[in-house]
Amino acid sequence: MDPHDYNITVRQVHEEDGPCFEARVRELPDVAEYADTFQEAYELAIDTIATTAEALAEQGKRMPAPAMVNDEYSGRITVRVPxxxxxxxxxxxxxxxxxxxxxxxxxxxxxxxxxxxxxxxxxxxxxxxxxxxxxxxxxxxxxxxxxxxxxxxxxxxxxxxxxxxxxxx
Incomplete structure (x- = not known):
């Protein structure tokens, strides 16, 4: 199991203490990690995925599989701009x-x-x-x-x- 295969979204959010970065994992909706930098939030999410997989394995439970990329998206779009x-x-x-x-x-x-x-x-x-x-x-x-x-x-x-x-x- 490679934590990098999971779908991680990192975005800047504004909390009471000021701006920070929030990382979420699509396959693990309860996971939310917060850090001062984009990279730190991403790395915390990777660590949480690995830790969750270990904890679930110890309990005899299966880790949710990474969501597969939808093949209908080629990565190519056409956009008209002024x-x-x-x-x-x-x-x-x-x-x-x-x-x-x-x-x-x-x-x-x-x-x-x-x-x-x-x-x-x-x-x-x-x-x-x-x-x-x-x-x-x-x-x-x-x-x-x-x-x-x-x-x-x-x-x-x-x-x-x-x-x-x-x-x-």
């Missing part, structure tokens, strides 16, 4: 010395907290702070329409990227 956004994204990618695909995949990965997506874009991600739709008000003056998810990535407080995926409600 020309000026395309230009800004391309310029940001060039400035960060990553491909446009890496920049967009990394930004989307930050938004949904998918660990595997973050690795290819590691060259630029440490310079970014991401805010989920729950914390946009904390990030600044962006106003979110009810039922509309938004992505806001701020770099060094002088460049920002925002995307609006339309009304989901």
């Amino acid at each position: 020309r000026n956004l395309h230009r800004e994204l391309a310029e940001a990618a060039e400035k960060e010395n990553v491909s446009l695909n890496q920049l967009i995949a990394g930004a989307l990965g930050v938004y949904v907290g998918v660990r595997g997506v973050l690795t290819p874009a590691a060259a630029f991600l440490p310079q970014y702070t991401a805010f989920s739709d729950e914390s946009i008000a904390v990030a600044g003056n962006a106003q979110r329409r009810p039922g509309t998810p938004q992505l806001r990535v701020v770099r060094d407080n002088n460049m920002q990227m925002e995307a609006d995926w339309g009304n989901t409600g």
